[in-house]
Amino acid sequence: MLKTAAMALGVLTFAIAGGGASVWYALGQMTGPAALRTGVWTAYPELGSAEADPYSKAAIARDAVLPLGPAEGLAFYADRDSTGIRLSGRCTYRLEGTVPLARLWTLHVRSADASRHASPGLHSMAIIHRDDNGVEITAAPTPMPGNWLRTGNLREMTLVLTLYDTPVAGRASRARISLPEVTRLGCRGQGPSAPPADRQDGMM
Amino acid sequence: MAIRTVHCLILALLGVVIVHVTVLFLLPLYSERDAWSRLSALGAPLQTVAIERPSGGVAIRDNDPLFRSAACRFDLAAGPVHIMASDGAPFWSVSVYNRWGQNIYSFNDRITISRDIDLLLASPAQMIALRQDLPPAYEQSILVEVEDPLGIAVVRGFRPDDSYAAIIDRFLGSLRCTPQ
Numbered sequence: 001m002l003k004t005a006a007m008a009l010g011v012l013t014f015a016i017a018g019g020g021a022s023v024w025y026a027l028g029q030m031t032g033p034a035a036l037r038t039g040v041w042t043a044y045p046e047l048g049s050a051e052a053d054p055y056s057k058a059a060i061a062r063d064a065v066l067p068l069g070p071a072e073g074l075a076f077y078a079d080r081d082s083t084g085i086r087l088s089g090r091c092t093y094r095l096e097g098t099v100p101l102a103r104l105w106t107l108h109v110r111s112a113d114a115s116r117h118a119s120p121g122l123h124s125m126a127i128i129h130r131d132d133n134g135v136e137i138t139a140a141p142t143p144m145p146g147n148w149l150r151t152g153n154l155r156e157m158t159l160v161l162t163l164y165d166t167p168v169a170g171r172a173s174r175a176r177i178s179l180p181e182v183t184r185l186g187c188r189g190q191g192p193s194a195p196p197a198d199r200q201d202g203m204m
Numbered sequence: 205m206a207i208r209t210v211h212c213l214i215l216a217l218l219g220v221v222i223v224h225v226t227v228l229f230l231l232p233l234y235s236e237r238d239a240w241s242r243l244s245a246l247g248a249p250l251q252t253v254a255i256e257r258p259s260g261g262v263a264i265r266d267n268d269p270l271f272r273s274a275a276c277r278f279d280l281a282a283g284p285v286h287i288m289a290s291d292g293a294p295f296w297s298v299s300v301y302n303r304w305g306q307n308i309y310s311f312n313d314r315i316t317i318s319r320d321i322d323l324l325l326a327s328p329a330q331m332i333a334l335r336q337d338l339p340p341a342y343e344q345s346i347l348v349e350v351e352d353p354l355g356i357a358v359v360r361g362f363r364p365d366d367s368y369a370a371i372i373d374r375f376l377g378s379l380r381c382t383p384q
Binding site: 007010011012014015016018019020022023026048049050052054055057058060061062063064065066067068069070071072073075103104106108114117119120121123125126160162164165 | 208212215216218219220221222223224226227228229231232235237238239241242264265266268269270271275295297298299301304305306307308309310311312314315356358360362364365
């Protein structure tokens with residue numbers, strides 16, 4: 001009798017703890033089926049719409065997010081470089097490529113848990129554009145020539161590229177968007193650059 | 205005995221699934237950390253509150269640091285709500301959210317000729333009455349039909365650098381949410 005009760009209690013405890021923990025874990029992942037992935041960047045166009053999946057709905061309720069509407073813009077997040085290594089604010093990265101058509105875009109660095117910003121960031125009206133309309137930005141903890149994005153020595157960082165008033169935020173024209181590549185040039189304490197291939201790039 | 209253990213294991217896993225689904229669907233209904241609850245702590249309904257706090261904190265997660273925003277919570281049960289602000293920011297956008305933080309309607313400064321924000325929120329029933337006899341004061345307003353009576357209106361203004369601080373403060377300070 002006592003054994004049955006203990007077992008029932010065990011099953012119940014396991015179910016409640018496991019169920020709660022699994023929801024918490026799933027919400028932390030934030031990669032729903034509706035995520036829009038381009039290279040290292042991910043956006044969540046359905047986040048905050050009535051059609052969003054239950055995980056997105058629970059996530060915005062838990063974290064007090066008010067996602068941008070389709071007429072406002074769309075935010076792209078990157079937390080890994082092009083080789084799949086976690087971005088760190090102590091490293092130097094080169095962002096190179098084109099940004100989709102938008103009236104305005106901003107780029108900022110925040111901590112992985114979104115609690116801290118490294119700096120206000122850069123925006124399209126105050127950076128040097130290349131002749132082919134592409135951009136080249138260096139994200140580093142210390143000042144760099146050209147377009148410099150301060151990474152503020154955050155241990156783990158996320159790059160946030162937000163496009164404002166852009167057709168990409170609508171349902172159409174999502175197929176062929178291209179966003180800047182994020183390449184690691186080196187990390188602090190490891191010399192100017194870690195892999196030899198990057199060192200050559202850095203010298204040139 | 206072994207069969208009993210297997211039964212318990214299956215029961216426990218089934219329990220995990222049931223609790224997972226229940227928590228998932230109840231979380232938005234009972235969350236005390238969602239945008240609505242956080243804004244409730246900052247001001248009364250229809251009162252304009254700044255989302256970026258002077259202390260440096262932010263009431264809403266994931267805001268663009270190059271933007272400043274203000275919000276007001278509204279309740280359409282007492283009648284339509286008029287939202288107004290005068291132009292100022294080099295780029296601005298407005299979103300209307302329901303009580304659960306879902307985006308119902310959004311627009312940016314390109315939609316209006318005057319570049320002023322002039323928005324009238326009404327429930328479907330109030331909208332029918334408004335369409336039949338629109339007061340002249342709202343002839344230029346954007347009419348938005350909102351199903352849920354409770355919601356949040358957010359105005360975001362682009363602040364390219366500190367030299368725009370006064371302009372953006374004036375722009376967000378001009379935001380008024382008034383019951384009709």
